[in-house]
Amino acid sequence: MNQATDWPAVEKQYYAPTFGRAPETFVRGQGTRLWDDTGKEYLDFVAGIATNTLGHSHPDIAAALYSQARTLVHTSSLYHTVPQLELAQLLLDDTCLDRIFYVNSGGEATETAMKAARKHGKLNRDGAYEVITTNRSFHGRTLATTAATGTRAYQVNFDPMPEGFGQVEYNDLDAMRAAISDTTCAIMVELVQGEGGIWPGDGSYIEGLRELCDEDNLLLIFDEVQTGIGRLGSFYGYQHYGVEPDIITLAKGLGGGVPIGATLFKEDACTLRPGDHGNTFGGSPLMCAAAKVVVEAVQGPGFLDAVIAKGQRVRSGLEALRDTGKVFDVRGVGLLNGVQFDSPDTADHVVAQSRADGLILVKVDAATVRLVPPLNVEDAEIDQAVAIIGGTL
Numbered sequence: 001m002n003q004a005t006d007w008p009a010v011e012k013q014y015y016a017p018t019f020g021r022a023p024e025t026f027v028r029g030q031g032t033r034l035w036d037d038t039g040k041e042y043l044d045f046v047a048g049i050a051t052n053t054l055g056h057s058h059p060d061i062a063a064a065l066y067s068q069a070r071t072l073v074h075t076s077s078l079y080h081t082v083p084q085l086e087l088a089q090l091l092l093d094d095t096c097l098d099r100i101f102y103v104n105s106g107g108e109a110t111e112t113a114m115k116a117a118r119k120h121g122k123l124n125r126d127g128a129y130e131v132i133t134t135n136r137s138f139h140g141r142t143l144a145t146t147a148a149t150g151t152r153a154y155q156v157n158f159d160p161m162p163e164g165f166g167q168v169e170y171n172d173l174d175a176m177r178a179a180i181s182d183t184t185c186a187i188m189v190e191l192v193q194g195e196g197g198i199w200p201g202d203g204s205y206i207e208g209l210r211e212l213c214d215e216d217n218l219l220l221i222f223d224e225v226q227t228g229i230g231r232l233g234s235f236y237g238y239q240h241y242g243v244e245p246d247i248i249t250l251a252k253g254l255g256g257g258v259p260i261g262a263t264l265f266k267e268d269a270c271t272l273r274p275g276d277h278g279n280t281f282g283g284s285p286l287m288c289a290a291a292k293v294v295v296e297a298v299q300g301p302g303f304l305d306a307v308i309a310k311g312q313r314v315r316s317g318l319e320a321l322r323d324t325g326k327v328f329d330v331r332g333v334g335l336l337n338g339v340q341f342d343s344p345d346t347a348d349h350v351v352a353q354s355r356a357d358g359l360i361l362v363k364v365d366a367a368t369v370r371l372v373p374p375l376n377v378e379d380a381e382i383d384q385a386v387a388i389i390g391g392t393l
């Protein structure tokens with residue numbers, strides 16, 4: 001570590017300026033804790049944007065990466081390797097899904113799902129190609145997933161958007177029904193809108209989407225990039241809602257911090273055939289070895305029950321801050337939670353003051369802060385985080 005280097009200045013010189021970055025330069029992590037290059041310690045309630053499922057530097061992930069790195073790192077998608085097949089069994093056995101395609105990011109997972117949906121439209125719906133998504137949704141930053149994303153601000157600089165995407169209001173079944181036409185091939189939603197502000201889907205809405213898709217032979221895609229792998233207190237979010245999708249997408253929490261994602265299909269929805277799709281790095285043995293550790297832990301005894309209890313602890317701690325008059329709403333499922341403040345200024349102040357007090361938080365919209373700690377966060381850490389926010393208010 002070189003404490004004399006001004007790393008933010010280096011970033012300004014070299015990086016494409018796409019992110020508004022926080023001032024810290026982190027050099028070490030352990031569990032729910034991070035340390036910056038001045039040695040300051042922080043509680044991490046961002047967790048790599050809902051990604052570090054088992055916290056930082058988990059010894060079993062480190063051991064799996066080390067052992068796999070010394071054995072076999074990469075062979076390309078052309079060949080079988082054992083970790084990817086073992087992971088496929090873990091991800092598919094005892095679920096409603098039958099097949100997997102490995103990718104490297106959430107955007108690639110949703111792009112893959114939408115290609116499969118267009119092929120479904122070609123084969124089974126007279127060439128239908130439109131994917132209907134929802135306002136405030138987030139599905140990625142590739143051109144097609146940007147077109148699917150329900151925030152116009154992400155699109156305007158790249159118009160014209162690719163054809164075949166449309167958005168309607170979330171949690172509004174009538175609006176979705178009205179938007180379906182002969183050109184529709186699929187509906188894609190998040191079970192809890194994450195980037196859009198932590199808006200949980202209503203149970204009746206999610207059930208209704210299934211019925212709409214069944215009536216018109218459309219594919220139902222759940223974008224579980226943020227909700228999958230235990231985040232909602234069920235292994236997949238669809239299990240929390242009790243509604244079977246045709247396709248789900250995964251990334252974020254799957255690798256516990258290493259970049260791996262996947263698109264999972266029911267047999268009939270797996271329309272992709274040789275030559276239709278592919279990638280170079282998907283399902284690399286190195287990433288799959290790490291993901292296996294994560295998945296085995298999340299599927300282990302008591303893990304998901306603990307996520308549910310910890311999520312309730314987060315929400316009741318935040319609810320108790322309503323007395324301050326500054327908390328407008330507390331929303332979430334499992335350990336995907338948000339607190340909406342009375343104004344953007346309050347939200348900005350909470351993020352800045354929490355940082356000074358040793359708690360990392362991030363906003364999801366103007367006035368809402370997202371709390372997405374590692375799934376094995378300790379009760380005392382939750383209490384500490386809530387106390388820091390309360391202290392600021």
Ligand SMILES: Cc1ncc(COP(=O)(O)O)c(C=O)c1O
Pocket residue numbers: 105106107108110138139140141190194195223224225226251252
């Ligand atoms: C629901 C959802 N889908 C897709 C993505 C895109 O994932 P990535 O940033 O890994 O491409 C995100 C990222 O926040 C997401 O929350």
